[in-house]
Amino acid sequence: MREISKQFDFKEREDAIYKLWEGSSFFNPDNIKSTKKYCNVLPPPNANGELHLGHASGYTVMDIFGRFERMQGKKVLLLPGKDHAGIQTQVVFERKLKAEQGISRHEMGREKFYQACYDFCMDRSQYMRAQEKKIGISADWSREKFTLDPAGLKIALETFVQMYKDGLVYKGHRIINWCSRCGTALADVEVEHKEQAGKLYYIKYPVKDSKEFLTVATTRPETMLGDTAVAVNPKDKRFLSFIGQNLILPLQNREIPVIADRRIDMEFGTGAVKITPAHDPLDWQIGKDHKLEEISVIDEKAKITANGGEYEGFDVLGARAKIVVDLQTLGFLEKEESLANNVSVCERCKTVIEPLISNQWFVKVDDEKISLKKQALELIKSGKVEIYPENFKKILIQWFSNLQDWCISRQIWWGPQFPVWYREKSKVESRKSKVNGEQEIYVGLEKPKGDGWVQDENTFDTWFSSSQWPYSTLGYPNGKDAKNFYPTDAMITGRDLLFFWAARMLMMGSYRTDKTPFKNLYFTGLVRDKDGQKFSKSKGNGIDPMDIINKFGADALRLSLVMDIAPGQDSRLSEEKIEGFRNFVTKLWNIFRYCTQADENFALVEKISKKDLKTLSDNWIVCELEETTRNVTEFMKDKNISLAQDTLRKFTWDSFADWYVEIHKLEKNTKVLGYVLDKILKLWHPFTPFVTEEIYQQMFDGRKMLMMAQWPKNPKKCIDTKVQIDFADLQELIAKIRNIRSSYHIDPVNLIEGFGKKKIEKEIIERLARVKIETGKGVKAKMIQVATRKRALQLNIAKSIDMEKELISIDKEIVNLENLIAKNEGMLKNKNFVAGAPKEILEATKTRIGEYMDKLQIQKELKKNLKAI
């Protein structure tokens, strides 16, 4: 007999098992013979750090579905990759440069910086790849991609060129979000809003040729340097006489008009708003509509420009302080009020955003001819993409409906440059080139022929390329993978990337390929700590998934990340929880250990026939197995991992380990044991691939691989209700005896002698309830009766019975049953119920009443007998 340790030695075995899978080459779908396919292009993590629990959680879900589909006999492609993650990587790498070499990127120079950043990403990718393997993900590493790989990048840039031709991208002088630290424009979605205690300043603007003032309220007095109007609501009676008059802008001594605009809130501040078109998004809109001048007074370093007169060179906060003092000195400051207001900050570095006017590239999301947002909405509304959880549909629909043009140009160095070239108009003219003001512009993948062309220095928003990930990785349109696997089957991503990524993949996929990029869109929630806090480095509450794997094993980690969890809902993770799942893995291991020790001929059994089922227990466990298989398969198809696992766990631990295995010690039907374990291993494999594969390897001495085994067939007609009811009756009897044992504190040495009726599973009851049964008849003194619908015993317990206690408990049960019967009979008396309820429910109700009646009868008899003693 082989020696098997008491626990699965995951530390020793996980890497070896992974190598076995990898070496089998079945991660690569080309090596699987099948006509059915499943493809999940995995979301690329940012290649600038390490894996965190969020990644681990997503990967676990992806791998569970991937393995499930592979066991359905499909060619499964899980395509891994990494994202260059533009701004984030640049921020991380700049910090690293500063810390390690004490230099800035400017000191390094653009080209050198780019190369160093690239090397850094490659290094991190390698590290992260090793971590991904630790989690057990069955991805095809031979196809691994990086967003800057030339082939994929070419596809992404082609899309840009095509969009340019279609008029869906344009370069425009518009107000954008500017991060002065990163030195780049940002998309709206990359801006975070934080509530902050601020001040509202009331400033008096004198009316020209008058002694009157118009008071405006602002949180940013420094922007007044660029004011070109004051606006009031046309319905606001207080200001009717001011409209059309001119004001003298304090400090700048410029004349500015009072204009009327519906968008002004009469309730807020004084009802009069200073308009700074160059530094506020709404003001910019109003400025456009009223054809106001745009005066930039804040530059890209967040300093006051020459337009700011004597304040030139001050930073924003410095200028604000000085302006407030100056206004006060000159008597223009009416008052200050405290105010909680929203401050916009850079999503990546948390620097305050300066809205300013800049020349940037934009994606037109709602063009008349080709509306990207309408196309995406169509995918969602038509159900071409199924969304899990379903309510995220609503969120997406609402977001798309309000979507503004998307700024895609960044002034950072790390990322692909725009495929756009300019040259002075005076030089040679080309037919292909469009003339744009003083410059010629050429948009195309290659630098045009001729001299003097200079490439646009802008780099792409990282989401521009990653939003094309599902097809750029597959070599769209002509690549073999694109033809085989596109549209992909699944996209599984964190709900925090809903807008950044998921929404944009729908837009870009629909535009470029005319298809949905994926048929199913599944969101995971955030993993939080046991107190519900977000994991973060600054809080120091981070859990490294690798530490967990070392301590509890990858299977335990996987279970703890997906069990008891609903899609899109945040979840909490604690060590205690993981420990619980580690215990389950040990349980699974020990079931295997028992099997091999119980019978030296033990083997996993693929199929059995009815003849092999000898006893009630055999029939019952196979019945349960079939029901479990059917339910688990259905749950998996519904993408309900949590319920699938819950169902499986109940079957494995409660039904199989606690009942069937115990009974097997007596009945020894090893064939059934081998049959059920075989199925348990297969059903668990997607969730806990390591331990199940290890058991399978040991059972087959390496001749077969569980990863490639067939998922157990979903039986059509699988439930034998009679068997299930009968076994449940036996369980009930045993439970009742156990209950008595517990309440009378009967020592296990002091077995209860029971006098049983015939046809009772004597040995099973003796073993599981720890009683000694003598078949006989007659009720003796001190006897207590236990009975179920089908079985009855009299127990001759050593201690005297607490009559009162027994009677109370029986009476309680009688009342309970009577209530239930009354309730169910009430239902049957209700004409509406009889007319309205489906047949099965009606039948079930009737059956239930019968059961309750039987039980009631038993209780009444017990009571009678008890009193007779």
Add this chain to the structure above:
RNA sequence: GGGCAAUUAGCUCAAUGGCUAGAGCAUCUCGAUUACACCGAGAGGGUUAUAGGUUCGAGUCCUAUAUUGCCCACCA
């Protein structure tokens, strides 16, 4: 300001409109039993946030309310 969720046992969470609302952890009691003490047996613990409604039937659907969390937004 708008939207989305959540609210179920001490804690973390399940539950297809239909069986006496279930698990795990924690608590209490018992147990060295020829797989597992990372185990087994038993027990206690619930007005499913509140108030209405729809329905033969509601934890589940609808409407309010409360609390919490998240997202979006141009309150200067």
